[in-house]
Amino acid sequence: MPDARDRILGEIRRIFADELEFTGPVEPHHVLATDLELDSMGALVLAVGLEDRFRVALAEGDAAAVVTVADLVALVERAVAAAADGGEPRPEGGRTAR
Amino acid sequence: MQGKAREPARGTAVDSAPPHPRIRAVGRALPEHYADQETLIAAFRDAWAGAHFNVERLEELHRAVQVSGRHLALPLAAYRDLRSFAQRNDAWTAAAVNLGETAVREALRRAGLAPADVGHLFFVSTTGIATPSIDARLVNRLGLAPGVRRSPLFGLGCAGGAAGVARAADYLRAWPEQVAVVLAVELCSLTLQREDVSIPNIISSGLFGDGAAAVVLAGGARDAADGSLAPAVVATGSVFYPDTERVMGWDIVESGFKVVLSAKVPEVVRTHVRADVDGFLAGHGLARADIRHWIAHTGGPRVLEAFESALELPEGALARSWTSLRQTGNLSSASVLFVLGELLDSGEGEAGDNGLLLAMGPGFGAELVLLRW
Numbered sequence: 001m002p003d004a005r006d007r008i009l010g011e012i013r014r015i016f017a018d019e020l021e022f023t024g025p026v027e028p029h030h031v032l033a034t035d036l037e038l039d040s041m042g043a044l045v046l047a048v049g050l051e052d053r054f055r056v057a058l059a060e061g062d063a064a065a066v067v068t069v070a071d072l073v074a075l076v077e078r079a080v081a082a083a084a085d086g087g088e089p090r091p092e093g094g095r096t097a098r
Numbered sequence: 099m100q101g102k103a104r105e106p107a108r109g110t111a112v113d114s115a116p117p118h119p120r121i122r123a124v125g126r127a128l129p130e131h132y133a134d135q136e137t138l139i140a141a142f143r144d145a146w147a148g149a150h151f152n153v154e155r156l157e158e159l160h161r162a163v164q165v166s167g168r169h170l171a172l173p174l175a176a177y178r179d180l181r182s183f184a185q186r187n188d189a190w191t192a193a194a195v196n197l198g199e200t201a202v203r204e205a206l207r208r209a210g211l212a213p214a215d216v217g218h219l220f221f222v223s224t225t226g227i228a229t230p231s232i233d234a235r236l237v238n239r240l241g242l243a244p245g246v247r248r249s250p251l252f253g254l255g256c257a258g259g260a261a262g263v264a265r266a267a268d269y270l271r272a273w274p275e276q277v278a279v280v281l282a283v284e285l286c287s288l289t290l291q292r293e294d295v296s297i298p299n300i301i302s303s304g305l306f307g308d309g310a311a312a313v314v315l316a317g318g319a320r321d322a323a324d325g326s327l328a329p330a331v332v333a334t335g336s337v338f339y340p341d342t343e344r345v346m347g348w349d350i351v352e353s354g355f356k357v358v359l360s361a362k363v364p365e366v367v368r369t370h371v372r373a374d375v376d377g378f379l380a381g382h383g384l385a386r387a388d389i390r391h392w393i394a395h396t397g398g399p400r401v402l403e404a405f406e407s408a409l410e411l412p413e414g415a416l417a418r419s420w421t422s423l424r425q426t427g428n429l430s431s432a433s434v435l436f437v438l439g440e441l442l443d444s445g446e447g448e449a450g451d452n453g454l455l456l457a458m459g460p461g462f463g464a465e466l467v468l469l470r471w
Contacts, residue, residue: 039362042361045297048155051152056151057152
């Protein structure tokens, strides 16, 4: 799903630029923690932004395997596909008002 | 931000000459209203759910700051009625005077001094503004002498308490017969923008609390009435980090102060604090191992961990800061003064001990105060 990947990558780039005030390029091969200087709060901003945009819940356990931007794109892509297949779109007890 | 650790610039440290100003007492005051963290989370949940998909993540974030609850200037239900900056600031002014009066009276009582003994009142805050300033209103409330000097200090954020002690010590070097009081009042709850559902604001709403602390300092020419051991302010230091204006601060919006809180705060601490502390101490013939008492601002779990790792502190060195964080949250400028008060109450300071009081805040920058018992 190249379109979905492009949309996810585009959102990641938007969050880095608009919300994390990161001025450099954001490419799939970049390592989040080092190349993009992503720390714990930045990771949280990124996760919440992606969850809001794509209406999925990203599990903490899955996040441990995410090293690069491409890993993150793949994680979100899987979560979107699972939600579309009728999987758990959000965590138990999570609420949304929009 | 400028990422490289630098040697502290020359001239950042201000030495004192004996007899040094001494810290006579600390008074602390917390608002009567209190809410535990789960109650606060429940109060925020609906606003978060209106904007964010995964609310549970945000609830966990509030738990992760390791704060058990906060004292609040107003009853929790009253915050719904605060919509404009004017409403928030009016509430801040009324509460700041009341809480400030309590803190100053307590500090003076502990020091065995009267309001009429105060020669200079420094008022520190970053959570509200008033003219006449809160210190002026306290001259009336407390019955301070008509000749009292007043210095309101707005905008130093979490570094304001340490900076206030340093500026008061500067004053007492010039006027060693006098008494100065530093009062820090922070009512962070009254700055909260409920409509701001950004992660920095959500973290702030989980971390910051309300409180006031007053420190009584006496010039070196004044003997303590009871002959008790009081830590001397031996030296003070300020370090400014160029081009870090967006690390922390306020954006002023129609409804008040909207928090700027970068993810980079712990990183800034890790990058700078070791070289800054080492340089400051070396200027006085000391090393970190010579410091027995660490009085660190309770910025949050990440900031305290950054202090511990960057300064290679022994286990338990920041125990009072951790306890204060859990009990009251981050009280901005007042926090480090609460920790100082706890240390003085413990009676652990012995003649010859060195202590370092340190805090960082918007600018971004650090304030360092070297104490000796």
